Structure formats: C-alpha cells, structure tokens
Amino acid sequence: MALEQLPQLTSQKSLVERIKYQISVGAPFIVIKGSLGAGKTVICEQLISSVDDKFIKAYIPGSGNPDLTKCREILLNQISNANKINSNDKLIGSVQKMNFGKKRVLIVIDDFDNIADRFISELVDIYSKYKKEQLFSIVTTVSSSAKQAQKIRQLNSLSVEPMEMEIKPISVQESILVMSYYGSMVGMRGLDDRTLKNSKELQAAKGNPGAIKSMIEGLSDTDSNKYNPIDRARRRRKATLTALFGGAAIAVMVAGALVFVIKYQNKPLVDNSIIIEQNQKAQDVLNAMEDDDKNVDSLMPELSKTRDDLNPLITVEDAEKTHKNIEDDGALKDKRDVAQDNIDKLEVNKESVASDSKIIISDEDNAEVIEEINKKNAIGKDVELLKAEADIDAKAKVLAEERKKQELAKLEEEKKAEEKKKAAELKAKLEAEKKAEEEKKAAELKAKLEAEKKAAEEKKAAELKAKLEAEKKAAEEKKAAELKAKLEAEKKAAEEKKAAELKAKLEAEKKVADDLAEQNKLKENKQLSFEELNDSHYTVQLVATSKKAEADRIAKSVGNSWVLFRQKDQQYIVMYGDFKDRSSATKSISGLPDAIKKTKPWAKNVAAVKKEIQ
Numbered sequence: 001m002a003l004e005q006l007p008q009l010t011s012q013k014s015l016v017e018r019i020k021y022q023i024s025v026g027a028p029f030i031v032i033k034g035s036l037g038a039g040k041t042v043i044c045e046q047l048i049s050s051v052d053d054k055f056i057k058a059y060i061p062g063s064g065n066p067d068l069t070k071c072r073e074i075l076l077n078q079i080s081n082a083n084k085i086n087s088n089d090k091l092i093g094s095v096q097k098m099n100f101g102k103k104r105v106l107i108v109i110d111d112f113d114n115i116a117d118r119f120i121s122e123l124v125d126i127y128s129k130y131k132k133e134q135l136f137s138i139v140t141t142v143s144s145s146a147k148q149a150q151k152i153r154q155l156n157s158l159s160v161e162p163m164e165m166e167i168k169p170i171s172v173q174e175s176i177l178v179m180s181y182y183g184s185m186v187g188m189r190g191l192d193d194r195t196l197k198n199s200k201e202l203q204a205a206k207g208n209p210g211a212i213k214s215m216i217e218g219l220s221d222t223d224s225n226k227y228n229p230i231d232r233a234r235r236r237r238k239a240t241l242t243a244l245f246g247g248a249a250i251a252v253m254v255a256g257a258l259v260f261v262i263k264y265q266n267k268p269l270v271d272n273s274i275i276i277e278q279n280q281k282a283q284d285v286l287n288a289m290e291d292d293d294k295n296v297d298s299l300m301p302e303l304s305k306t307r308d309d310l311n312p313l314i315t316v317e318d319a320e321k322t323h324k325n326i327e328d329d330g331a332l333k334d335k336r337d338v339a340q341d342n343i344d345k346l347e348v349n350k351e352s353v354a355s356d357s358k359i360i361i362s363d364e365d366n367a368e369v370i371e372e373i374n375k376k377n378a379i380g381k382d383v384e385l386l387k388a389e390a391d392i393d394a395k396a397k398v399l400a401e402e403r404k405k406q407e408l409a410k411l412e413e414e415k416k417a418e419e420k421k422k423a424a425e426l427k428a429k430l431e432a433e434k435k436a437e438e439e440k441k442a443a444e445l446k447a448k449l450e451a452e453k454k455a456a457e458e459k460k461a462a463e464l465k466a467k468l469e470a471e472k473k474a475a476e477e478k479k480a481a482e483l484k485a486k487l488e489a490e491k492k493a494a495e496e497k498k499a500a501e502l503k504a505k506l507e508a509e510k511k512v513a514d515d516l517a518e519q520n521k522l523k524e525n526k527q528l529s530f531e532e533l534n535d536s537h538y539t540v541q542l543v544a545t546s547k548k549a550e551a552d553r554i555a556k557s558v559g560n561s562w563v564l565f566r567q568k569d570q571q572y573i574v575m576y577g578d579f580k581d582r583s584s585a586t587k588s589i590s591g592l593p594d595a596i597k598k599t600k601p602w603a604k605n606v607a608a609v610k611k612e613i614q
C-alpha cells in the first residue's frame with residue numbers, strides 16, 4: 001500500500017521529526033524499539049521520504065533475513081553512482097572509492113535483529129571511520145526490548161553507543177482513525193467515534209495499528225457490514241449471563257446429585273412409591289378385566305333367548321360383514337377372537353345339517369325356501385346357542401388371564417427398564433462429575449505450572465535487567481572517571497599554558513621597561529637627532545597634526561621623542577623611541593599613556609620616516 005494512502009498519525013509524525021532533528025545536529029546511530037504492528041516500517045518509509053536532497057538515502061529491509069552479500073548489494077546499489085559494484089568486497093573498501101560530494105548518507109535498516117552480524121560489523125567500521133566528518137547517519141528498528149538490548153550490547157562491543165528510542169502506542173483518537181480507515185477498506189459501515197471508542201475490540205488492540213488492522217481483516221472474513229460494537233457487547237453480556245445461569249443450574253444439579261447419593265447410598269435406586277404406583281395401575285387393569293368378565297356373565301340371560309340372527313341360514317357374505325364390523329368398532333376390538341369362534345361354530349353347524357336340509361346361498365329373496373330351512377333347523381337351535389354361549393364365556397376368561405399375565409410382564413419390563421435407565425443416568429452423571437473434577441484439577445495444575453514458569457521467567461528477566469543495569473552503571477562510572485581525568489588534564493594544560501603566557505608577557509614587559517629605561521638614559525645623556533638614528537632601526541609614530549604646539553606637547557609628555565615636519569601633507573609628526581626591531585617597537589606601545597594609546601600609534605622603519613621628511 002502506498003505511503004500517502006495511510007492515515008497520517010500525529011505520534012508517528014512526531015517521532016519522525018525527532019529522528020530528523022537528531023540527524024540534523026550530528027550523525028547518530030539510532031535504535032528504535034517497537035512491538036509487532038507498532039508501525040516500524042511506516043516510520044522507516046516516512047523518514048526516507050521526508051529527508052531533503054542533502055542526503056543520499058538507502059533502505060535495507062531485514063524481514064527476509066538477508067545474508068552478508070545481499071545486504072552489501074542492497075546498500076551499495078543505493079549509495080553508489082558507479083554502474084559496477086562488487087558485493088564480495090568489504091564495505092569499507094567499496095565506500096572509500098566513492099565520492100559523495102557535499103552530501104551526507106542516511107542508512108535506514110528495518111528489522112535490524114534479522115541482519116547478519118558480519119554486515120553490522122562492517123557497517124560500524126564505515127560509521128566509525130567517517131564519524132568526525134558526520135558522513136553517515138544510521139537508523140535501525142528492532143521488534144522487542146530483549147532484541148534491542150542484545151543489539152546495543154553488540155554495538156557497544158564495537159565501540160558504538162547508539163541512541164535508543166521507542167515507538168509508543170497510539171492514542172485513542174488515532175486508534176479510531178486507523179479503525180475507521182481499515183474498516184472502510186473492507187466495507188464496514190461507518191460508526192461514530194463514541195461507539196468505536198467504547199468497542200471492546202479497539203480497547204483490546206492497546207494502541208497497536210497492526211493489531212487494529214488484523215482485527216478489521218478478521219471481521220471482513222465474517223460479517224463486517226453488520227459490525228456494531230454495541231450489539232456485540234450486548235450479545236457478549238447475554239452470552240455471559242446465559243453461561244452464568246447455566247453454570248448455576250449445573251452446580252445445583254450436581255449438588256442435588258451429591259445430596260441424593262449421600263442420603264440414599266444404602267437404599268435401592270428405585271423408590272418404593274414408584275413400585276406401589278405401578279402395582280396400583282396393574283391392579284386397576286385387573287379390576288377392569290374382571291368387570292369385563294362380569295359383563296359377559298350378565299349377558300347369559302340375553303343369550304338364552306331365541307334369536308333369529310343366529311339362524312343357520314346365513315350367507316358367507318353376512319359372516320364376513322359381521323367380522324369386519326367387529327374390527328371397525330374400537331370398543332369391541334378386544335372381542336374379535338370371540339366373534340371369530342362364533343363364526344367357526346356356524347360353519348360347523350352348516351356341515352352337520354342333514355343332506356335333505358342343504359344350505360342355500362343365494363341373493364334372491366325367496367321367503368318360502370327360508371321358512372323351510374328354519375323349520376328343519378329348529379330342533380338343534382337351542383343346543384347350538386347354549387354351546388356357543390359357553391364357548392364365549394370360557395374364551396373370555398382365558399383372554400382375561402392372558403391379559404393379566406401380559407400386563408404384569410409389561411409392567412415388570414417397564415420397571416426394570418426404568419431402574420436400568422436411572423442407574424445409567426446416575427452412572428453417567430457421576431462419571432461426568434468425576435471427569436469435570438479431573439479436568440478442573442488438571443487446569444489448576446496447568447495454571448500453577450504456567451504461573452511458576454512465568455514467575456521464573458520474570459525473575460530471570462529481572463536478574464538480567466539488574467545485571468545489564470549494573471554493567472551500564474559501571475560503564476557510565478568508567479566513562480565519568482575518564483571524562484574527569486580528561487577534564488583535569490585539560491585544566492592542568494590550560495593552567496600551564498596560562499602560566500607560560502603570563503611568563504612571556506612579564507618578560508616582554510620587562511624588555512619594554514628595559515628599552516624605556518635605555519631611552520630615558522639616552523635622554524638624560526644626550527638625545528641623538530633623528531637623522532643620526534640607524535636606518536635599520538624602528539620607531540613609533542604617535543600622532544600627525546598640523547599644529548606644531550600640539551606636536552611639541554605630546555613629544556614632551558612621553559619623552560625620547562622627535563617632532564618632524566612632513567612636506568608632502570604639511571603635517572607635524574611625533575616619532576617615539578629608537579628600537580632595534582619592529583617587535584620591540586610594537587611592544588613599547590603598551591607602556592605609553594592611555595591618552596596616547598587612543599591615537600593608535602604604530603611602528604615604522606626609521607629609513608622610511610627619513611624619506612617622508614625629505
């Protein structure tokens with residue numbers, strides 16, 4: 001993604017400006033720490049793109065774990081103007097052949113911890129060699145505190161003290177900006193800042209742009225268009241309450257089961273009340289069957305009567321209809337077998353009728369034939385009726401007994417199945433509780449082990465930190481001692497220099513005093529005329545004026561002076577002293593009165609002065 005398309009974050013921009021300032025005031029070796037997704041690569045790209053043309057820029061990505069040759073090739077291709085480079089040569093040799101002109105070189109290395117150690121050593125070599133010229137500025141990034149400490153120790157071993165910086169988590173407002181930006185890319189509907197600020201996902205990201213991006217990409221794989229932090233929070237609360245109530249219900253069930261086991265551990269699994277209830281149901285069924293038997297007995301007088309519908313003259317069609325009607329009637333279904341036996345009896349009666357009393361099966365309505373048949377069968381009618389009624393009674397009793405046995409067997413089977421089911425449920429429940437208890441103990445043990453491991457790691461980290469701090473403190477104290485010794489040596493040298501200068505000054509002043517004394521001595525004896533002075537000597541011109549009286553006054557005030565008239569500009573010049581060289585003449589000026597010093601006198605060659613006054 002192009003850099004200009006990313007959201008502009010104030011914190012990232014501020015860090016880039018700080019780095020640029022450090023580069024502008026020197027040539028630092030900077031190590032930047034940032035967690036995964038904190039924006040290290042973005043910082044590198046922004047730094048490369050924002051520095052001006054006074055720099056030759058090079059960017060080396062360490063994400064692919066490049067080897068020594070690859071790192072050399074990447075760097076040299078960016079900082080060299082030559083068409084041909086040899087990545088097999090050491091960096092120091094290749095760099096010495098280059099001409100950077102008036103430009104400086106900025107090298108940015110992302111994921112510094114993945115770079116080959118030999119390349120780092122070569123990089124330090126060129127950095128150290130050109131440190132006074134401030135030719136190279138190097139900015140690197142690492143992904144953790146541990147790796148940062150490791151790289152700093154490595155650089156320290158190579159006599160380099162890098163500057164450490166850290167990418168801080170972005171603010172809530174910047175997090176909302178990043179979330180809205182990546183959300184718009186996956187089609188997430190727009191939400192107001194307040195809603196986003198209260199979202200649990202944004203809080204979980206903890207100001208990490210990479211974490212926010214990953215979270216949005218995860219949402220895009222599900223239902224990003226319907227993303228609403230408030231709804232999600234409401235659903236989470238509902239799920240939490242459901243889990244709490246469910247857990248409470250399970251706890252109550254487990255407690256009830258434990259109470260049940262404790263209270264009834266010496267009692268049968270099936271309650272006697274259940275057995276009594278089932279026995280009562282069985283007794284009710286038996287009573288109903290006995291009532292049916294009584295109803296059959298009550299029908300005996302009715303069966304003793306003469307009935308035309310039991311006449312042997314009955315067609316097969318009528319018998320089948322009778323059988324079908326019994327099946328269709330739900331109330332008489334239990335008497336199906338009795339009716340079938342009755343039909344069988346009727347069939348037997350047909351066969352037992354004399355050959356002269358042949359059964360006629362016909363659809364014709366012949367009243368005379370029917371009457372003749374009825375007369376022939378009238379003799380055995382009562383006997384057959386009694387026999388059929390007795391058979392019905394016997395079959396009903398047998399059926400009642402069979403029903404009793406079947407109902408009792410069914411109840412017994414149901415009772416066993418119920419006991420078996422309850423025993424299985426209780427066993428499963430106890431096994432589930434045992435498994436849950438074992439899982440809980442395992443989880444507690446795992447948590448304890450993890451806590452101990454974490455404590456050990458923290459202790460180890462603290463010890464390592466203390467050791468590093470002690471080493472750092474010792475190095476700082478050593479450096480402070482060296483600096484103190486250096487300052488004392490410089491102070492001593494300055495004092496010695498000052499003493500030497502003071503001594504030289506005193507000697508010069510003494511010489512000037514001696515010269516003055518000599519001049520005064522000459523004055524006391526007899527002052528030579530200016531024309532008698534040695535042409536190679538030097539004198540001091542005090543002033544030039546058009547007034548002779550002024551010139552005489554000045555000459556008299558200092559002594560050992562000559563007032564000369566210069567024809568070319570009609571000026572009177574006052575010359576002071578006779579000195580063997582220019583240095584002595586110049587030093588004598590410091591001994592003149594302050595009023596004369598204000599005219600700024602200077603040394604001149606005697607021969608030159610003689611030439612001016614001719």
